[in-house]
Amino acid sequence: MTMFKRKMPELNELLPLEDLESILRETISSTLTVQVKEWKHLTDPGENFGSLILAVNVDVIDNLKQEIYHLVCKMPPKSDYLLDLFNSPITFKKEIYFYKQIAPAFLQLQINSGFNENELIKLVPHFYGGRMGLHGTEKFDSQASIVLENLQYLGYSTQDRIVGMDLEHMEYGVRELAKLHAIACGYRIKNPKDFEETIVPGLESAHSEVAMKCVLEMIRKAVENLKKMDAAKPYIDKVFKTLDYCEKVENEKKPLNKNWCTFVHSDFWVNNMMFRYSNNGKIVGMKIVDFQLSQYDYGMKDLIFFLISSAKKDVIDENLNDLISLYYETFIETLQSLKVDTKDFPKEEFDALLKACAPLKFPQCIMMMQVIKATRGTAPDVNSIKNKEAFLNIGKGQIYEDKLLHVLLSFVKYGWLAE
Structure with missing residues (x-):
């Protein structure tokens, strides 16, 4: 199975990532050498704005043995505006920390809890190394990078963001999300000191002033879009009340x-x-x-955003409560498998917290529809986005408007707007 669907660079075009060798030496062998066989940009315009994603095939040579590695290399965007928008120096630092410290700690918790190799919950791709800059210091530069296994080569694929996910995929995703949240809770309960020292440092907020201004602009744009829709007009007052409530809580x-x-x-x-x-x-x-935006917060927030942003319309309309129950059940089962007493996690308390969290996710849901439902082929290349106007231009079209309205009506239906 080949991962190279997009056009390959010209033969004389060099891989933008310098000194890949030193990164791979972190985890494979300190004496290896690397020969780049082929590479390409892995994501199309509109599929990722926060970074450049490269698919790279390399020959790794060590002690006369040669093996091909299929890699994904994640690098900062070239646009100064996007570097500020996504606060790349912080987000790259956070994601490298996640792969180096947090993911191994979560795996070790399972091993310590008696999981055998076949039972281990491995939710993330294999990490080959990362750096903040070319010279191996903490100073961020354009050669910051995170190198992972290429999941596409291993047969993994994403669902269509515009179509949305069916019930089978949503159920699977809900279960895996619940496991991630439960493992983190289990780690905190069983290793409270180490949790504070190892996990919490990787969960600092990555929001910058530029990002917050852009988020507010995108929320305003979504609200203006809603105000033009007849079906949304009866609920616009509640929309503003919800936004005011979110600001008050913040x-x-x-x-x-x-x-x-x-x-x-x-x-x-x-x-x-x-x-x-x-x-x-x-x-x-x-x-x-x-994992560049990870935080220490309520897991229900991930769940709400996932359900509303990613499921097909009929799944939200017909299966949302069942998916919420599935999340809770999987969360409890995973805690129990980690030998954690679950008496402090009653369903009634979970339901109350979820209802309290729901209005707080409304701004993110209406904002992100501009990205998630952007018409394929209309988004600019990340290197051409120089200002907020270019970025804010992505959200439009009938598919986006239909989804935006459905987000609002779903929040109304489930009583998730502020009163």
Whole structure:
């Protein structure tokens, strides 16, 4: 199976990533040498704005042995505006920290809890190394990089962000998300000191002033779009009340119920998960990617955003409550498998927290529809986005408007807007 669907660079075009050798030496062998066989840009315009994603095939030579590695190399965008928007120096640092420290810690917790190799919950791609800059220091530069196994080569693929995910994929995704959240909770409960020292440092906020301004612009744009829709007009007052409520909660910064706090992905939607299938089309595996926005917060926030952003319309209309129950059941089962007492996680408390979290996710849901439902082929290349106007131009079209309205009506239906 080949991963190279897009046109390959010209033969004389050099791989933008310099000194890949030193990165691979972190995890494979300190004496290896590398020969780049072929490479390409892995994502189309509109599929990823926060980074350049390269698919790279290399020959790794060590002690006269030669082996081909199929890699994905993640690098910062070339646009200064996008570097500021995504706060790349912080997000790259966070994601490298995740792969170096947090993911191994979560795996070790399972081993310590008695999981055998076949039972281990491996939710992320294999990490080959990462750096903040070319010279191996903490100083960020354009050669910052994260090198992972190429999941496409292994048979993984994403679902279509515009079509949305069917019930089978949503159920699988909900279960895997619940496992991630439960493992983090289990780690905090069983290793509280190490959790504070190892996990929490990787969960600092990555929001920058440029990002917050852009988010507010995108929310305003979505609200203006809603105001033009006849079916949305009866609920516009509630939309503004919800946005005011979100701002009030953000400013108050009340203490969280730490019992339910966990590792939250914060950007868990279609494009950030990949599925693998058996020969008869049955889902047999899933990997989660893009951990640069992770935070310490309520797992329900990931769940709400995932359900609303990624499911097909009929799944949201007919199966949302069942999917929420599935999340809770899987969360509890995973805690139990880690030998954690679950008496402090009653369903009633979960339901109450989910209802309290739901209005807080409304801004992200209406904002991100501009990205998730952007008409394919209309988004600019990341290197050409020089200002907020170019970025804000992505959200338009009937598919986007239909989804935006459905997001609002779903929040109304489930009582998730502020009163």
